[in-house]
Amino acid sequence: MVCGGFACSRNALCALNVVYVLVGLLLIGVAAWGKGFGIVSSIHIIGGVIAVGFFLLLIAIVGLIGAIHHHQVMLFFYMIILGLVFIFQFGVSCSCLAINRTRQEGLFSSTWPILSNKTKTELEKNLDCCGLLNSTADFQTFQAEFVVCPAKCKTLLGKDPRAKCLTCGEKMLQHSDEALKILGGVGLFFSFTEILGVWLAMRYRNQKDPRANPSAFL
Structure with a gap:
């Protein structure tokens, strides 16, 4: 059955924005969890993830309020912002892939x-690694970083003949392909949900509320 009625469009738009609210809260929660457990303590990384989650949460709340009250201005700005987010996210996702x-x-x-x-x-x-890429980086720079490297593998060198201390670049490259594909795929999927949100908001704005005064403007 095609969702063409006023109530169906409103409920679909509300449901989509509830999902965005949950995703935004999830991003903020993951950033706080990573900070609390000491996985990442850089204020720039934590702040960036929280900013993205807060921005998505703000957009979702605007769309949710606009959908509930059939507010023309809020729905208009929701469409514009979500369209810009789609363009940016689509480009980033394609770049990752x-x-x-x-x-x-x-x-x-x-x-x-x-x-x-x-x-x-x-x-x-x-990551239990030292330096970036010994084969491509300046050797003196790599040596200076290796001296102050806190990785456990460094302490095993000389004690265990089988011990090997990989560079951080080598370790990150082992998983970066898979991570980029997952990131690009998830981003691409959500970008199409944003297009769906723009289409629903546009359709919903042009529908008349059956409970309103029939002689009132849209």
């Missing part, structure tokens, strides 16, 4: 020098 291993190495190499020492230390400790 298109990045190959060579580009990933270049991205790691350009990002590693600008990371704070605290963030580098956390990565080395959590």
Whole structure:
């Protein structure tokens, strides 16, 4: 059955925005959980995830209120913002799916020098690795980072002949392909739900409330 009635369009738009509210709360909760358990303590990473979750939560609340009250202005701004989010998210998702291993190495190499020492230390400790990419990075820089590396694998070198300390770049590249595909796929899926939200809001705005005065404007 086609959802063409006023009540059906309103309920579908409300349900979609409830999902967005839950996703926004989930992002904020995951960031707080990661901070509380010490997985990532960088204020920039935590702040970025919380900002994305809060922004999505704000958009969802605007859409939810607009859908409940059939508010023309709120629905209009909801459509515009959600359309811009779709364009940005669609581009980022396609980029994630298109990045190959060579580009990933270049991205790691350009990002590693600008990371704070605290963030580098956390990565080395959590991933049990030292430095970025010994084969591509400057050898003196790699040696300087290896001296202060807090990874457990470093303490085993010389004690266990089978011990090996991989670089963080090698470890991240082992999982980056899968992570980028998952991230790109999930982002692409949600981008199409945003198009659905824009279409529902546009359709809902142009429908007359059967409970309203028949002589009133849309």
